[in-house]
Structures are given as structure tokens and as C-alpha cells.
Amino acid sequence: MSQKKILLREDEMPTQWQNIVPDIPGGMQPPLDPETKQPAGPEKLSQVFPMGLLEQEMSGERWIDIPEEILEIYKIWRPTPLVRADNLEKALGTKAKIYFKYEGASPVGSHKPNSAVAQAYYNKREGIKRLATETGAGQWGSSLAFATHKFGIECKVYMVRVSFDQKPYRKAMMHTYGAQVVPSPSPDTAFGRSVLEKMPDTPGSLGISISEALEDAATRDDTKYALGSVLNHVIHHQTIVGLEAKKQMEKAGDYPDVVIGCCGGGSNFAGIAVPFIIDKLEGKNVRFVGVEPASCPTMTKGKITYDFGDVAQMTPLLPMYTLGHDFIPPGIHAGGLRYHGMSPIISALIRDKIIEPISVRQLECFEAGVLFSQTEGIIPAPESCHAVRAAIIEATRDLNEPKTILFNLSGHGLLDLASYESYFNGELENYDYPAEAVEESMKHLPQI
Numbered sequence: 001m002s003q004k005k006i007l008l009r010e011d012e013m014p015t016q017w018q019n020i021v022p023d024i025p026g027g028m029q030p031p032l033d034p035e036t037k038q039p040a041g042p043e044k045l046s047q048v049f050p051m052g053l054l055e056q057e058m059s060g061e062r063w064i065d066i067p068e069e070i071l072e073i074y075k076i077w078r079p080t081p082l083v084r085a086d087n088l089e090k091a092l093g094t095k096a097k098i099y100f101k102y103e104g105a106s107p108v109g110s111h112k113p114n115s116a117v118a119q120a121y122y123n124k125r126e127g128i129k130r131l132a133t134e135t136g137a138g139q140w141g142s143s144l145a146f147a148t149h150k151f152g153i154e155c156k157v158y159m160v161r162v163s164f165d166q167k168p169y170r171k172a173m174m175h176t177y178g179a180q181v182v183p184s185p186s187p188d189t190a191f192g193r194s195v196l197e198k199m200p201d202t203p204g205s206l207g208i209s210i211s212e213a214l215e216d217a218a219t220r221d222d223t224k225y226a227l228g229s230v231l232n233h234v235i236h237h238q239t240i241v242g243l244e245a246k247k248q249m250e251k252a253g254d255y256p257d258v259v260i261g262c263c264g265g266g267s268n269f270a271g272i273a274v275p276f277i278i279d280k281l282e283g284k285n286v287r288f289v290g291v292e293p294a295s296c297p298t299m300t301k302g303k304i305t306y307d308f309g310d311v312a313q314m315t316p317l318l319p320m321y322t323l324g325h326d327f328i329p330p331g332i333h334a335g336g337l338r339y340h341g342m343s344p345i346i347s348a349l350i351r352d353k354i355i356e357p358i359s360v361r362q363l364e365c366f367e368a369g370v371l372f373s374q375t376e377g378i379i380p381a382p383e384s385c386h387a388v389r390a391a392i393i394e395a396t397r398d399l400n401e402p403k404t405i406l407f408n409l410s411g412h413g414l415l416d417l418a419s420y421e422s423y424f425n426g427e428l429e430n431y432d433y434p435a436e437a438v439e440e441s442m443k444h445l446p447q448i
């Protein structure tokens, strides 16, 4: 009988994060200061981030030690299981082997605490008393609420309004961990008030919420800002997922032919993929598929260029795939995938033809999520359904091909059941690529 769950002992948990930046074949361009168009140095960024994280952001070291205090908190849920989805394989009638790394095992139900705990730790070490952040689906906000409470830091979360309304229990979870949560755009910031005046009914977007959280941090001495994806240091923190998965695949006596993850800002996909990408660069034959929603097609329909990470143009300019910083995506139920940009690391790896991006539509993702729930038992988060869908596409392209598929099940959907209900009630629709909205937003790209 083959092993269903491949587990690691706590003493087998990796003690370093991996940094792929020095190995990206075409190299990476630096973030730019929007005023001078020169590389943005740590002086500018240290207004909103602690130095410990900025050092990681700019680091050229291949390995970064994980501090003991962080490992102790990781132990609450890490190492997470690697699971063979043999019931799904049978239902599909495929000869492919499908494995998933289950990041829904964390206290909040996703991969996001891997970075939240690290970010809270480095802020605490530098005496920061309060953090401000944005959240889309609520997974990141819950993670930072949990992590800040562990380190005795206050937390304020600007939650994209459509998710605030769709996911009331995420709000309750953040309150339980002691954080303050407001729907964004909110009247609490000058930028939020200006958006509300122009668009009182806007569903909000991650770009708007990031602007509000940044303004909050920039206008208070006791507060810094935390971002749940996109930036290099977040990607490094998430590599613990792939480093564990690699050990687990070894225990299973297997190696993936393809590694899959859904992409919002890119952190869970990069997290599982980076350690295997390093193998590819050393000659292994393995493919990487990043999956995004057709309604917010940053990687497949966007352009790689310098753009702001937020609507109010407060961030440095990042070299990334983007749909334009003021693009407001349709209110799809995978709130964590509604972002106009993509991590510069993932963007560079797409440019270098190491990662293949694909887009899938909302209804086929829920269909995949339902099949996964009924076969493997775990109800995936709507974001993670995108990875499930891509794994099914890979496994069924040729049912007789005995390939090995590894995907990141980035979170469970137990607080997203209202979305599943809407799907069953026929209330969800496929939003087509909003070509005109993207074209309009692309007109506002900064000129470099």
C-alpha cells in the first residue's frame, strides 16, 4: 500500500529560508524611487519597513537563517503534510501521481503565517509597537493578527470591502486575535476618503487597501507596514514550503515533473517552486505552472515593466508583470488573486521562460474544488481551487502518461463556504478578461 501522508518530524523542519535572487538567470532589476527614477535605497524604504526585513529584501545570500523564536512558533503547525491525492487520481482515471502540500494546516488556514510570523518578529526586534496592513481574502490579515499578538504588537487591517462583506467570519477571526479591522476604502485615511468620494460603491481592491495601510504607517511614528506577498522577503519566508516538500518527495521516493501553484502576488507558488527551480537551473527536468484567474490576468495579459504596487502611487516602482496600478478587478470570489501586479521574482522567472503562466476561469475552479472536496475531503480555498484546476488539467491531458504532479494547496475554504453556496446556487459567473479596463489602466503606467 502506498503512503498517503508523507510527514516530517519537527526536528526535520528546515532551519533556513532559500533566496533565489542570486540565481535568476537574467538577473533582477532594483525597485526605483518614483521621484528620481534611481534605485530606491534602504533609507527611503526604512520609513515603512524594519531594517531586518530590508536586509532580506536586498540580500544576495542564498540562505537566510530562521531565528529560533520563529521556528518555535512555526512548530505550532509545521512541518505541514505532503499528501498523495490518490482518491482524486482514481476519480480522474489518470496514471499521473498527484501530490499536494497542505498549507491549510496552519492556525488561520493558509500559507500566509509563514511570512506574518517572520515579519512580526523583525518588527518587534526593532521596537515597533503597531503594524498596518491590507488583506484581500482575509487570510493575510488573519495571519498578521495572529503573529502580531504572539509578539505583543498592535495590528490594524484594511480589508478589501468586497471580501469584508463576503467573509464576515474572517473579520471575527482577526478580532479574536486582537486586531482592528475596517472595510477598505475606509474613512480612516485621506486616500480612503478620496476614493469613497469618487466611487462610493467601489468593491475596493488590494491596490487601494495597500495605499491606505501605507498611509497609516507613513503618518504614525509608532507604526510600520507589512505586506503579505509580492516582495522578495515574503517570497524567501515562503520557501520553507518547498524545502519541506522536497524532503517529503524524497521520502516518498518521487520527484515532480511539474510544480503548480495559484498566483495572487506570487508568494505561495514561489514558496513551493523556488527549491525545485534551483534544481532545474542545475539541470533537472521539471516544469513550473503559475495559475491566475482569467478575470485578473496579470501574468498572461499584463506587461512586464516598472509600476506602482498600489493605487495611490506610494510604493517604490517595482519591475513586474502588471495590469496597471489603478486596475480594479471584478469581485471574483478568490479575493486573494485580485491584484494588479506580480512578484518581481516570479515576473523575472516568467521573463526567463522558467515559469509557465496560465489563466483559468472562476466556474471551472469551483468545479475542481468540489471534486477535490468530494475525493480528498479537504475543501480548498477559492484561490487554491485554481491550483487544483491546473493539476487536473495536467493529470488529464493524457490519462496514460505516468507523470508526477506536485501542487500547493495554499489554504482551506472553511471560511469561504458562502462562495461555494453561491456557486451551487448558480449565482457565480465567469468574468471575461476586462480588456477595456486593463487598456485604460495601462495608460497610467509610469514613464521610465
Ligand SMILES: Cc1ncc(COP(=O)(O)O)c(C=O)c1O
Pocket (backbone or CB within 6 Å): 110, 111, 136, 137, 138, 139, 140, 228, 229, 230, 262, 263, 264, 265, 266, 267, 268, 269, 335, 336, 337, 381, 383, 384, 410, 411, 412
Ligand atoms: C489561500 C490563499 N492562496 C493564495 C493566495 C494568493 O497569494 P499569493 O500569490 O501571495 O500566495 C491567497 C491570498 O490571499 C490566499 O489566501
